[in-house]
Every structure is written in structure tokens, then in C-alpha cells.
Amino acid sequence: xxxxxxxxxxxxxxxxxxxxxxxxxxxxxxxxxxxxxxxxxxxxxxxxxxxxxxxxxxxxxxxxxxxxxxxxxxxxxxxxxxxxxxxxxxxxxxxxxxxxxxxxxxxxxxxxxxxxxxxxxxxxxxxxxxxxxxxxxxxxxxxxxxxxxxxxxxxxxxxxxxxxxxxxxxxxxxxxxxxxxxxxxxxxxxxxxxxxxxxxxxxxxxxxxxxxxxxxxxxxxxxxxxxxxxxxxxxxxxxxxxxxxxxxxxxxxxxxxxxxxxxxxxxxxxxxxxxxxxxxxxxxxxxxxxxxxxxxxxxxxxxxxxxxxxxxxxxxxxxxxxxxxxxxxxxxxxxxxxxxxxxxxxxxxxxxxxxxxxxxxxxxxxxxxxxxxxxxxxxxxxxxxxxxxxxxxxxxxxxxxxxxxxxxxxxxxxxxxxxxxxxxxxxxxxxxxxxxxxxxxxxxxxxxxxxxxxxxxxxxxxxxxxxxxxxxxxxxxxxxxxxxxxxxxxxxxxxxxxxxxxxxxxxxxxxxxxxxxxxxxxxxxxxxxxxxxxxxxxxxxxxxxxxxxxxxxxxxxxxxxxxxxxxxxxxxxxxxxxxxxxxxxxxxxxxxxxxxxxxxxxxxxxxxxxxxxxxxxxxxxxxxxxxxxxxxxxxxxxxxxxxxxxxxxxxxxxxxxxxxxxxxxxxxxxx
Amino acid sequence: xxxxxxxxxxxxxxxxxxxxxxxxxxxxxxxxxxxxxxxxxxxxxxxxxxxxxxxxxxxxxxxxxxxxxxxxxxxxxxxxxxxxxxxxxxxxxxxxxxxxxxxxxxxxxxxxxxxxxxxxxxxxxxxxxxxxxxxxxxxxxxxxxxxxxxxxxxxxxxxxxxxxxxxxxxxxxxxxxxxxxxxxxxxxxxxxxxxxxxxxxxxxxxxxxxxxxxxxxxxxxxxxxxxxxxxxxxxxxxxxxxxxxxxx
Numbered sequence: 056x057x058x059x060x061x062x063x064x065x066x067x068x069x070x071x072x073x074x075x076x077x078x079x080x081x082x083x084x085x086x087x088x089x090x091x092x093x094x095x096x097x098x099x100x101x102x103x104x105x106x107x108x109x110x111x112x113x114x115x116x117x118x119x120x121x122x123x124x125x126x127x128x129x130x131x132x133x134x135x136x137x138x139x140x141x142x143x144x145x146x147x148x149x150x151x152x153x154x155x156x157x158x159x160x161x162x163x164x165x166x167x168x169x170x171x172x173x174x175x176x177x178x179x180x181x182x183x184x185x186x187x188x189x190x191x192x193x194x195x196x197x198x199x200x201x202x203x204x205x206x207x208x209x210x211x212x213x214x215x216x217x218x219x220x221x222x223x224x225x226x227x228x229x230x231x232x233x234x235x236x237x238x239x240x241x242x243x244x245x246x247x248x249x250x251x252x253x254x255x256x257x258x259x260x261x262x263x264x265x266x267x268x269x270x271x272x273x274x275x276x277x278x279x280x281x282x283x284x285x286x287x288x289x290x291x292x293x294x295x296x297x298x299x300x301x302x303x304x305x306x307x308x309x310x311x312x313x314x315x316x317x318x319x320x321x322x323x324x325x326x327x328x329x330x331x332x333x334x335x336x337x338x339x340x341x342x343x344x345x346x347x348x349x350x351x352x353x354x355x356x357x358x359x360x361x362x363x364x365x366x367x368x369x370x371x372x373x374x375x376x377x378x379x380x381x382x383x384x385x386x387x388x389x390x391x392x393x394x395x396x397x398x399x400x401x402x403x404x405x406x407x408x409x410x411x412x413x414x415x416x417x418x419x420x421x422x423x424x425x426x427x428x429x430x431x432x433x434x435x436x437x438x439x440x441x442x443x444x445x446x447x448x449x450x451x452x453x454x455x456x457x458x459x460x461x462x463x464x465x466x467x468x469x470x471x472x473x474x475x476x477x478x479x480x481x482x483x484x485x486x487x488x489x490x491x492x493x494x495x496x497x498x499x500x501x502x503x504x505x506x507x508x509x510x511x512x513x514x515x516x517x518x519x520x521x522x523x524x525x526x527x528x529x530x531x532x533x534x535x536x537x538x539x540x541x542x543x544x545x546x547x548x549x550x551x552x553x554x555x556x557x558x559x560x561x562x563x564x565x566x567x568x569x570x571x572x573x574x575x576x577x578x579x580x581x582x583x584x585x586x587x588x589x590x591x592x593x594x595x596x597x598x599x600x601x602x603x604x605x606x607x608x609x610x611x612x613x614x615x616x617x618x619x620x621x622x623x624x625x626x627x628x629x630x631x632x633x634x635x636x637x638x639x640x641x642x643x644x645x646x647x648x649x650x651x652x653x654x655x656x657x658x659x660x661x662x663x664x665x666x667x668x669x670x671x672x673x674x675x676x677x678x679x680x681x682x683x684x685x686x687x688x689x690x691x692x693x694x695x696x697x698x699x700x701x702x703x704x705x706x707x708x709x710x711x712x713x714x715x716x717x718x719x720x721x722x723x724x725x726x
Numbered sequence: 727x728x729x730x731x732x733x734x735x736x737x738x739x740x741x742x743x744x745x746x747x748x749x750x751x752x753x754x755x756x757x758x759x760x761x762x763x764x765x766x767x768x769x770x771x772x773x774x775x776x777x778x779x780x781x782x783x784x785x786x787x788x789x790x791x792x793x794x795x796x797x798x799x800x801x802x803x804x805x806x807x808x809x810x811x812x813x814x815x816x817x818x819x820x821x822x823x824x825x826x827x828x829x830x831x832x833x834x835x836x837x838x839x840x841x842x843x844x845x846x847x848x849x850x851x852x853x854x855x856x857x858x859x860x861x862x863x864x865x866x867x868x869x870x871x872x873x874x875x876x877x878x879x880x881x882x883x884x885x886x887x888x889x890x891x892x893x894x895x896x897x898x899x900x901x902x903x904x905x906x907x908x909x910x911x912x913x914x915x916x917x918x919x920x921x922x923x924x925x926x927x928x929x930x931x932x933x934x935x936x937x938x939x940x941x942x943x944x945x946x947x948x949x950x951x952x953x954x955x956x957x958x959x960x961x962x963x964x965x966x967x968x969x970x971x972x973x974x
Binding site for chain 1: 754758760761764765768770772774775776781782785788789840843847851855857860861862864865871872877878881884887888911915
């Protein structure tokens with residue numbers, strides 16, 4: 056049997072998951088008490104998985120580098136969570152959510168996984184409401200929905216612009232209940248630095264206590280990695296400062312295949328960068344595209360006048376503006392999927408139409424929405440002959456109710472009032488669809504080692520639709536993993552407690568300690584950030600929104616050279632036995648310096664454009680779709696799963712051929 | 727702009743701390759406060775000195791990890807923002823800025839500006855949840871309508887990011903705003919009513935156990951809260967607590 060057996064159950068798509076659940080082995084409650092599970096990461100996926108596994112009776116240990124599970128970066132997700140509830144009666148269904156997700160992912164995801172995701176999506180909303188998540192409601196007391204990019208229905212549930220926060224606090228509350236019962240032991244301010252394998256099975260981890268520097272051994276019958284994505288390989292991204300790929304990369308080096316690293320989502324609506332000191336980029340929720348219209352000036356003279364401060368965007372009349380998304384994609388307009396919106400912004404800015412000093416910004420304008428809502432409100436309140444000011448006031452109040460916190464955030468960062476002048480936005484790295492390869496059970500190529508949430512590659516193909524990350528994280532943690540891991544653990548009931556005083560743990564701990572000692576003793580001449588910024592620059596320039604073979608080859612060799620320099624010249628102040636942020640960063644950047652090279656290698660091998668991966672060599676040359684991305688289903692309808700072989704550049708490619716039985720592969724058209 | 731920074735340095739929980747002066751130059755007004763701290767730390771690293779330890783993560787005002795008591799105010803002089811969203815345009819050339827950790831008995835210093843806020847977690851363990859198991863058979867999300875007003879009010883309370891600014895700002899180091907917000911979120915929702923009596927009693931008991939002070943209605947917490955959590959939440963918690971004790 057090939058190592059890349061996806062283990063998708065037989066039978067019709069619609070009944071696979073139900074049949075699967077009916078036939079898996081279960082662990083009886085008394086035996087669950089003797090089984091330990093480690094969960095690394097406490098975001099939506101890890102937090103929900105930890106809580107659910109503990110409810111079932113397993114002994115769970117959670118690990119997070121933050122001071123509390125509640126701070127995981129899922130908290131920053133703004134816009135919402137999708138679910139096929141069809142509360143709006145607009146024709147939504149499990150099938151349609153499945154279809155949209157596969158199409159949105161540019162036909163590079165596994166049908167069975169996506170269908171299961173769509174199937175459990177409705178349960179997530181039920182569960183979260185029962186936990187006390189205060190979703191937005193309408194005046195009748197029922198749940199409200201909004202629309203997101205790439206779909207034609209309203210299926211997104213939200214809690215103002217803080218949906219991720221509320222869902223994470225829901226999962227955290229479920230964790231708290233289990234912590235109080237003693238079923239979860241939380242290890243906060245801890246970082247997993249390696250996985251320990253015994254006889255081929257994942258049996259524990261080595262973790263560092265980030266406060267004392269102590270290296271700890273933790274054993275378990277199964278290990279779950281839920282450590283999020285690797286967007287910080289670009290240095291600048293919308294990820295948190297601490298978001299890292301270390302857990303995922305360490306398990307890759309111990310035998311877990313890494314899939315599709317080149318699939319990265321560059322989110323179209325972020326606040327543009329302002330200077331070299333910039334430490335991170337801030338996202339403006341995609342929900343803004345429900346009401347905001349994206350444009351740049353039609354004429355180059357206006358672009359120049361705006362950049363020089365001689366004209367304001369509001370001075371331009373309608374016919375002096377190029378609403379380029381509405382022009383190019385009349386069917387979806389401003390709500391095209393993220394990859395399409397990002398590339399269109401880049402295309403305009405590359406052509407010289409960028410509206411700020413760096414030339415890398417486009418407008419997101421709420422003037423028409425404010426007017427439209429204002430007129431509607433005037434009618435509702437029976438105000439006849441409302442003045443333009445009154446209409447503005449009424450409309451602005453509606454926009455404020457919908458997006459107030461986002462507007463405030465924008466104003467604090469940019470120091471401009473988005474109610475009065477259009478926002479400036481530019482794409483930024485946001486989410487990584489690629490990740491650790493997992494089968495239908497969410498198990499990696501290492502037995503007993505699972506990977507869930509953004510850290511795995513599974514459900515989003517080459518592009519993720521808005522409001523689907525929260526859905527996947529919670530689906531994996533609440534409703535999928537607790538079943539699939541039980542099937543595995545049913546064979547562990549006779550194993551007994553796993554000892555940590557074994558040669559396997561000794562070896563893993565030594566490797567970790569050696570690396571830490573190397574860093575604190577290296578006394579080089581450059582800070583960790585110096586290398587991280589250089590790596591980010593290579594990634595953005597050569598593995599960014601568009602890629603070509605020449606650039607990718609250069610990226611591979613430049614990253615390799617940078618890595619060698621890093622190991623010679625990096626400087627980490629302080630010691631290993633205290634809180635040492637630079638030491639933490641050094642370990643994470645060391646892993647990014649390897650992952651980045653594999654990323655470029657993967658992008659080079661994938662000689663097609665699909666989703667977030669755009670190869671300049673693969674575009675439509677004529678017809679209605681001229682200039683759009685050209686996918687190649689004949690040669691590339693597979694998952695690239697890379698096996699580590701000592702150096703990232705030497706990784707070996709394994710292919711998981713994707714089969715589409717339910718959905719006909721088509722060119723993704725949003726025109 | 728050029729600035730003088732007076733920063734609390736303390737190598738670990740046991741060590742004695744002190745204020746140390748630093749100079750930073752060429753700070754742009756567009757930088758965030760933490761980016762200014764990054765500049766300082768890069769400068770210290772390049773000189774072979776130890777950088778200043780401070781908590782931070784999302785840098786977009788939502789994770790609640792960043793703290794810092796800046797010129798005598800939690801999260802600094804701006805309103806409605808966390809330290810990571812504070813921008814240098816709030817300061818002017820030549821300013822001296824004092825930067826201290828959040829101070830409270832229940833928030834011991836770990837190192838420099840990093841404090842231990844696990845007391846907040848323990849209060850949540852005591853009752854910050856609704857006892858509902860995960861199942862695919864929970865009743866339909868729309869089966870209990872909730873008035874928009876109650877849902878919005880619950881949401882406003884739930885907006886708390888657990889940063890601890892309320893505690894740091896309070897002369898009594900009271901955690902009433904934090905606990906009140908959590909108690910209120912659940913008290914306002916039908917799902918949370920079932921366990922309301924036990925919840926408020928247990929969370930308040932844990933709050934006292936952790937060594938937080940009492941509320942004397944000064945209102946500094948509300949002013950300094952980066953998320954605008956209202957004092958009403960404290961009033962609601964007091965009412966819940968009183969009625970819980972009367973009902974027993």
C-alpha cells in the first residue's frame with residue numbers, strides 16, 4: 056500500500072461520513088480514562104479538539120506559547136463563519152457549500168473532506184449558540200447572516216467584526232470547564248520543539264517552558280498538532296507576531312509529509328505598508344467588500360495628482376474612476392474570491408495606478424453604500440426630501456453599526472477617517488492553504504500523529520473562501536477529530552502509560568537542547584529579525600502574488616545561502632534558562648528558513664496557475680478569459696506531498712491524485 | 727522624533743527591579759508604540775545588551791496579550807486602543823515616556839514588562855462557561871430566539887479581551903470589570919441563565935482568592951478599557967451576586 060492512502064471511505068459521497076461513523080471502533084468510557092492525548096495549539100481547532108476530547112473522557116494536555124489559550128490568533132478573524140443553514144432561504148444547502156468550497160479552492164481539494172466539512176458546518180452554529188456565543192441577530196431574535204466573496208448566498212454568521220474572538224472564547228470556555236474538572240492540563244507559555252516517535256508511532260513531545268527555559272518531556276498515546284499556518288515565512292503578514300511553523304515543520308522532519316506549501320492566500324483588503332520598521336500587516340475584513348467598492352483612478356494624471364497631494368480621491372467624479380473589479384467581473388463584482396481580487400489589485404498597481412506614495416494601494420470606497428443606506432433609512436423613517444447631509448448621517452450610522460470597529464481600527468492606524476475618504480488597501484499574506492498532509496482521518500503520515508485546522512492542508516485546495524477558516528478549525532476540532540482519533544485510540548487501550556525515560560525521549564531532548572545551546576552561544580553579528588526580514592523579502596518578491604520559474608529557482612538558492620549565513624552569524628542575547636524572546640524567535644526563523652525553500656521548490660514544480668498560486672507562464676492567452684489564471688487539470692490535479700530527506704531542497708515528491716466524481720472540473724469564472 | 731524612555735527592568739520574578747533610561751532616535755509618527763519598542767530592542771541587541779521583554783502577539787488590538795503602563799495609563803494616552811494600536815503620533819519630539827508593567831498583587835512580574843495574568847484564567851475556570859457537551863445533536867441555533875438588544879448587549883460584554891488594563895488602572899487592583907463582563911455575557915443570554923447562580927458565586931469567590939481588590943466605583947477601569955467595557959457590567963454582576971446569595 057502506498058504511504059499516500061487518503062483512506063477516504065467507500066460509498067456515495069453523501070453518506071460516507073455517516074457510514075464511517077457507524078463502523079469505526081469506539082473506546083469505552085473506562086478505558087478513555089487511561090488514554091492521554093497531547094494537543095499543540097489552542098486556537099479554534101486545538102481548543103475545540105482539546106475540550107471535546109476531554110469531554111469524552113481522555114486525559115488532555117494542551118500547549119500554547121501565549122500566556123493563555125484565549126490569545127491564539129484565531130481570535131483575530133473578523134468577518135464570520137460559514138454554515139449551510141439556509142436560514143435566509145436563498146437556496147443554500149450542504150451540497151452548495153461543498154460545491155462553492157471546491158470551486159473556490161480551484162479544484163485542488165479532496166471531495167470527501169470538503170463534503171464532510173459542509174455537512175458538519177450547521178452543527179457548529181448550533182454548538183456555538185449553546186455555548187453562549189453572541190452571534191448577530193435580527194429584530195425577530197433569529198440569527199443574521201452576511202455574504203462573503205466567491206458565493207451567491209448569505210451563509211456567513213458573525214459577531215460584529217469579532218467573530219473569531221467570540222468563537223475562540225467559546226472554545227476556551229469549553230476548555231475551562233474541562234480544566235476545572237481536571238481533564239485538561241494546560242501548559243501555557245510553553246512551546247513544542249519536537250515530536251517523539253517510538254516504534255514509528257507519535258508518543259509525545261519535547262516542550263520548552265518559555266518562562267523558566269526548562270526542557271520538558273510529555274508523553275501521550277496520540278499527538279495532535281493544531282499550531283496554525285506558516286504565513287510568517289513572509290515576515291510581514293496578518294498573522295500574530297508569534298505565529299510560527301515550528302510544530303508543523305518539526306513533525307515534517309520526523310516523517311510527516313508536507314503538502315502544497317506554495318498555496319498561500321494573499322488577502323486583498325489589508326492596510327498598506329508604510330515603512331521599513333513595519334512589524335506586521337493589519338487585515339480589514341473581507342465583509343467590507345459587501346458594501347465597499349474598489350477602484351483606482353482611470354487617468355494617470357489623477358493618480359499623480361493624488362500621490363502629490365494635489366487632489367483628493369473624493370474630488371474624482373464617477374467617470375474618472377475605474378471600478379476595476381466591477382468592470383472585469385460583472386457577475387461577482389467586488390465579491391470575487393480573494394485570489395482574484397488580490398491579483399487584480401496587483402495588476403492595477405503594477406500598471407502604475409497605485410494611489411499612495413509607495414504605489415501599492417487601491418481605494419475601498421463606502422460612499423455609495425452610505426448613500427444607499429441613507430436613502431433606505433430616510434424611507435423607513437418617513438423623512439421626505441431628506442437633505443444630502445441627512446442621508447449621509449443616516450447611512451453612516453448603518454455602516455457604523457456593521458463595520459464600526461473596523462473603521463475605528465483603520466482610523467487609529469492610518470489617521471484618516473474612512474467615513475469621509477475612501478480606505479486605502481493592498482493585498483497581504485493572510486492564510487496558508489498548504490500544510491501537513493493528512494488522510495481522511497486527519498492523521499499525518501506518522502501513526503498517531505494528527506494535524507488539524509490551518510496547520511493541515513486538507514479542505515481549501517489552492518484558495519480558501521472567506522469565513523471558511525473558522526468553519527474548518529471548529530469542524531476539525533469539535534466534530535471530526537474526536538471520532539477519527541477514537542478509531543485509532545481503540546487499539547491503544549492495552550498500551551498503558553507511556554514512559555518518558557526512554558532512549559527515544561533522550562535523543563529528542565538532546566537534539567532540542569543542542570540547538571538551543573548553539574543559538575545562545577553563537578554570538579554572531581546579526582539579530583534574528585535581520586534574517587527574518589531578508590527571508591520575507593525573498594518570499595514576497597519571488598514567491599508572492601505571481602511567480603515564475605526563474606524567480607523561484609533564485610529564491611531556492613538565495614534562501615539556502617541565507618540559511619547558511621544565519622547559522623554562522625545570528626546573534627541571540629541572553630541565556631537559555633529564562634524568558635528569552637530572541638531565542639524563541641531564533642528557533643522559529645530557523646524553521647522558516649527551511650520551509651521557505653521547500654515552498655519555492657513546490658511552487659517551481661507546480662507549472663500551472665491555480666488558486667493562490669499564480670504562475671506567470673500559465674495564463675489564458677485569448678478569449679473572454681484572457682490574462683486570467685490557467686489551470687492544468689491533465690497534469691496537475693494532484694496534491695503535492697513532500698517527504699523530508701535531510702535538506703529541504705532534497706525533499707521527495709509524492710502525489711495524491713485528486714478524483715472528482717461529484718463535481719465537473721471547470722474553469723473558475725466569476726465574470 | 728527623538729525620545730527618552732524610562733523603562734522598568736527586572737530580570738525575573740525574584741529580582742529587584744528598577745527604572746532604566748534609554749534614548750531612541752528617528753522615530754516615525756506612523757510607527758506603532760510596539761514598533762518603537764522593536765527599534766529600541768534591535769538597538770540593544772546590536773550593542774550586545776539584553777532587549778526589553780514585553781508581551782505582544784496579534785498587534786491588532788484583539789488578543790489582549792500586550793500590556794504596558796505608559797505615562798501612568800494602561801495602554802498609554804490614547805482611548806479605545808491597546809498598546810499595540812497606540813501610535814507614535816500621540817507623542818512629540820523630545821518627550822520622555824515612562825513604561826512600566828501592569829502592577830497588581832494578582833499580576834506578579836515575570837520579567838521586565840511581562841506579567842503573569844493566569845489569575846484571570848483561573849477565574850474563568852471557576853465558572854466562565856456554559857456546561858454543554860459537544861454533540862451534533864444540540865438543538866437548532868434558531869430554536870431559542872434572543873432579542874437583538876440582549877444579544878447586542880451580551881456581545882458588548884463579550885468584547886473584553888482579558889488584557890488586565892482594568893486591574894492595572896484600579897487603585898484597588900480590582901478585577902470587577904473583567905469578571906462583570908463575563909458574568910454579564912452569560913446572564914444576558916437564555917443559555918447562560920441555567921447556571922447563573924453558581925457561576926457568579928464561584929467566579930467572585932475565585933476573584934477574591936486571587937487577591938484582587940474590591941470595587942469602590944471610581945470608574946478608572948471603564949475609562950482605560952481598550953474595548954469600552956461599561957461599568958454597567960459591574961452593576962449587573964452585583965445584582966446577580968446579590969440575588970444568587972438571597973436565593974442561595
